[in-house]
Amino acid sequence: NAGVTQTPKFQVLKTGQSMTLQCAQDMNHNSMYWYRQDPGMGLRLIYYSASEGTTDKGEVPNGYNVSRLNKREFSLRLESAAPSQTSVYFCASSEAGQGRGEQYFGPGTRLTVT
Amino acid sequence: GENVEQHPSTLSVQEGDSAVIKCTYSDSASNYFPWYKQELGKGSQLIIDIRSNVGEKKDQRIAVTLNKTAKHFSLHITETQPEDSAVYFCAASNQAGTALIFGKGTTLSVSS
Numbered sequence: 001n002a003g004v005t006q007t008p009k010f011q012v013l014k015t016g017q018s019m020t021l022q023c024a025q026d027m028n029h030n031s032m033y034w035y036r037q038d039p040g041m042g043l044r045l046i047y048y049s050a051s052e053g054t055t056d057k058g059e060v061p062n063g064y065n066v067s068r069l070n071k072r073e074f075s076l077r078l079e080s081a082a083p084s085q086t087s088v089y090f091c092a093s094s095e096a097g098q099g100r101g102e103q104y105f106g107p108g109t110r111l112t113v114t
Numbered sequence: 115g116e117n118v119e120q121h122p123s124t125l126s127v128q129e130g131d132s133a134v135i136k137c138t139y140s141d142s143a144s145n146y147f148p149w150y151k152q153e154l155g156k157g158s159q160l161i162i163d164i165r166s167n168v169g170e171k172k173d174q175r176i177a178v179t180l181n182k183t184a185k186h187f188s189l190h191i192t193e194t195q196p197e198d199s200a201v202y203f204c205a206a207s208n209q210a211g212t213a214l215i216f217g218k219g220t221t222l223s224v225s226s
Binding site (some may be wrong): 004040044065082092098100101105107 | 123
């Protein structure tokens with residue numbers, strides 16, 4: 001039981017490049033989330049998916065797109081990376097909705113945009 | 115919208131001492147308050163949570179208290195150990211359970 005896995009662990013992009021962050025969970029959870037974590041800012045929700053086939057914007061969605069590929073996988077895409085998107089990105093999943101129970105976090109992807 | 119303030123941002127204690135981290139929230143309809151621990155280079159892990167119908171919850175050396183009237187909740191760690199060193203995040207949900215807002219985190223350092 002691997003829990004929540006994320007790839008890659010580290011990535012450096014040039015401004016304007018695109019990339020997709022991958023996330024998968026093996027706990028059969030309905031809900032999945034993407035957060036970004038910046039120094040002194042805590043965790044901020046980018047997008048979430050309450051169930052397979054649905055996605056919704058969180059607090060800071062601009063510059064990102066997501067895809068809930070199936071129940072296991074939830075990807076985050078940066079179409080044209082900007083230095084302001086330099087951050088650590090965490091994927092999480094939960095059995096119930098975001099505010100109802102435990103969320104399980106992946107190990108994070110550290111992204112630097114130059 | 116909901117706002118969660120967390121204090122202090124950094125906390126240094128000696129091994130064996132107690133540590134207290136406090137959070138306040140703005141939405142009186144919030145009903146779920148989890149605490150997460152993030153160790154260096156890892157994702158956050160739930161360590162304890164409390165719901166609005168309970169005033170206090172304990173799990174070994176960790177306890178959380180909730181004061182709904184004052185809209186604040188606190189994490190208490192007793193007999194701290196070096197392995198307690200980490201970043202701790204509080205969070206609060208809205209009543210509908212559709213959003214979880216995190217505090218900005220507290221870096222706890224326990225020295226032996």
